[in-house]
Amino acid sequence: MNKLAQSWFNASYQRMLQGPVAHWLETLPAQLAHWAKHDLHGEFDKWCRLVAKLPSTTPSETDLINQVRIGKEGDISDYERKQIEGLLRQFMPWRKGPFYIHGIHLDTEWRSDWKWERVLPHISPLANRQVLDVGCGSGYHMWRMLGENAHSVYGIDPSQLFLIQFQAIKHFYASEAIHFLPVGIEQMPALQAFDTVFSMGVLYHRKDPLLFLTQLRDQLRKGGELVLETLVVDGDEHTVLMAGERYAQMRNVWFLPSVEALKRWLSRLGFINIVVADINVTTVKEQRTTPWMTSQSLADFLNPEDNTKTIEGYPAPQRAVIVATKR
Ligand SMILES: C[S@@+](CC[C@H](N)C(=O)[O-])C[C@H]1O[C@@H](n2cnc3c(N)ncnc32)[C@H](O)[C@@H]1O
Numbered sequence: 001m002n003k004l005a006q007s008w009f010n011a012s013y014q015r016m017l018q019g020p021v022a023h024w025l026e027t028l029p030a031q032l033a034h035w036a037k038h039d040l041h042g043e044f045d046k047w048c049r050l051v052a053k054l055p056s057t058t059p060s061e062t063d064l065i066n067q068v069r070i071g072k073e074g075d076i077s078d079y080e081r082k083q084i085e086g087l088l089r090q091f092m093p094w095r096k097g098p099f100y101i102h103g104i105h106l107d108t109e110w111r112s113d114w115k116w117e118r119v120l121p122h123i124s125p126l127a128n129r130q131v132l133d134v135g136c137g138s139g140y141h142m143w144r145m146l147g148e149n150a151h152s153v154y155g156i157d158p159s160q161l162f163l164i165q166f167q168a169i170k171h172f173y174a175s176e177a178i179h180f181l182p183v184g185i186e187q188m189p190a191l192q193a194f195d196t197v198f199s200m201g202v203l204y205h206r207k208d209p210l211l212f213l214t215q216l217r218d219q220l221r222k223g224g225e226l227v228l229e230t231l232v233v234d235g236d237e238h239t240v241l242m243a244g245e246r247y248a249q250m251r252n253v254w255f256l257p258s259v260e261a262l263k264r265w266l267s268r269l270g271f272i273n274i275v276v277a278d279i280n281v282t283t284v285k286e287q288r289t290t291p292w293m294t295s296q297s298l299a300d301f302l303n304p305e306d307n308t309k310t311i312e313g314y315p316a317p318q319r320a321v322i323v324a325t326k327r
Contacts, residue, residue: 001036004048008167012179015152020130020193020221027189028181035182040160047164050090054171055080057102062173064147067113068140070172073103091165094292096137101172109293111286112140115200115229119321122277124225126150129195132219134185135202139166139178145198146178153178156185190218200229201319204247209255213269220326226271231256232279232320237264241314248301248310248317259320271324278321 001009009032016024041047057080059071076084085104088094097108119141126148133142136155139162145153155166157180166180185199197219199212206212216226233241235258247253257265263274284307287298298317303309308316 001033002045002048004052005036005044008179009181011176012154012181015176015179019152021152021154021191023189023191023193027187028183031183031187032181044160044164047091047161050087051164051168051171053083054087054168055083057084057172059102059172064143067100068097068143068147068169069100070169071102076102088168089292091161091168092292093295094138094165096140096162097292099140099169101169106292107290108138108140109287109290109297112137113144114286115319116141116144118278118280119200119227119229120144120148122275122321122323123227124196126196130154130193132156132194132197134197134199134216134219135205136162136166136180136198137201138162139169139180141198141200142166142178142180143169143173146175150196151177155180156183156188158182158184185212185215185219188215188219190215192218193221194219194224195221196225196227198227198229200227203228203230204243204253204256207254209257210265210269213265217269217271217326222326224326226266226322226324226326228262228266228322228324229319230262230322231317232259232262233315233318234258235260237261243314244312246312247314248298248312249296256314259322262320262322266322266324270327272327273323273325275323276320277323278319280319282317282319 060075063069094106095109096112097106099106128151131145131150131153133155136157139155142153142155163180163182197216203209233256237260239258240261241256243253266274284299289297303311
C-alpha cells in the first residue's frame, strides 16, 4: 500500500483503539492490506500522488453546520487557488456535495445538503455519538455529522474515487474524528457498538435488502438509532417493485419497497419506534449536470413527455427517510 493511504488508515486505527468500535481492528487491517494488494483501481496511486500535491493552507474559518465550507478565498493566493481547483478537477466526477474550499465552489451533481436538511430535524442529536455512515459516497454527510458534534464519524464505501474525494477535502480540515474506510458493509464484523447508523441511498443497490437491514442493525448498540433513506414506491405493505435491467438508467437497482412494506421489514427485524420522517420526490434541481459532473443526470433519465415516470416507465424517484431504534 502506498505510504499516504497507509497513513490515512493508521490514523483511523488509532481512533478506533480509543473507543467502543475497537473490535473492528480484529478484521479491518488485514482486509485493507488485502484490498491494497488485489483490488486497487488502476488510477489509485496516481490519485494519491495528486492529493499529496494539494498545497497546505490555514483555513481562517470553517462552517460544517450550515454547509461544508472550509477556509475563505482570502486565505490563499491566486496561484494556490488555481492549483487547488486544477487538482480537485482531476477527481471528477464530483457527485455528492457541495463543498466550498477556500471559496472554490465544488458544485456537485447532487445537492446533498438538501437531503441533510430533510434528515437532520428528525434524528437524535449526534453530539458525542459514535456514528457510522454506510455507503457514505464522498463523505459529504459525514462532514455535516461532524458539524453536529458527533464524537467519531466513520464512513464506509467501496468506491475508491469517493475515498480520494474524501481525503482531498480532509486535506483542508484534518480532523481526527472523521474517517473513511473503503470496505462494504458485508465485510464488517457485527460490532453492535454505534449509537447512530446512517444508510442513505444504498438499500436499493443491495440484492438482498433484508440481509442489508440486518447488517445495519448488527452495527448498532441496543437502543441505537438507524437513519435509513431509500427509494420507495406508492403502495401498501404488500407492495415492492423489483426493477428490471435498469431503473432511471442505473443498472444496479433491485428493490423499491413502499413505505409500509419497509416499515414491516424493519419491525420484523427487531426495530422499534419506526418513524417515517420524510417523503420527497427528487427534482431535477436536486440532481443535475454541473461543471463538476458533466455527464447525464436525472433530467436525462426521466420520460421527457411525463416527468412522473423514468424513461423505463417506472415511477420517478421518490425517497423516504425512516428513523428507527434497535430493540
Ligand atoms: C447513491 S450513493 C449514496 C451516497 C450518500 N450516502 C448519499 O446519500 O448521497 C450509494 C453508495 O453506496 C455505496 N455502496 C454500494 N455497495 C455498498 C456496500 N456493500 N457497502 C457500503 N456501501 C456500498 C456505493 O459505492 C455508493 O457510493
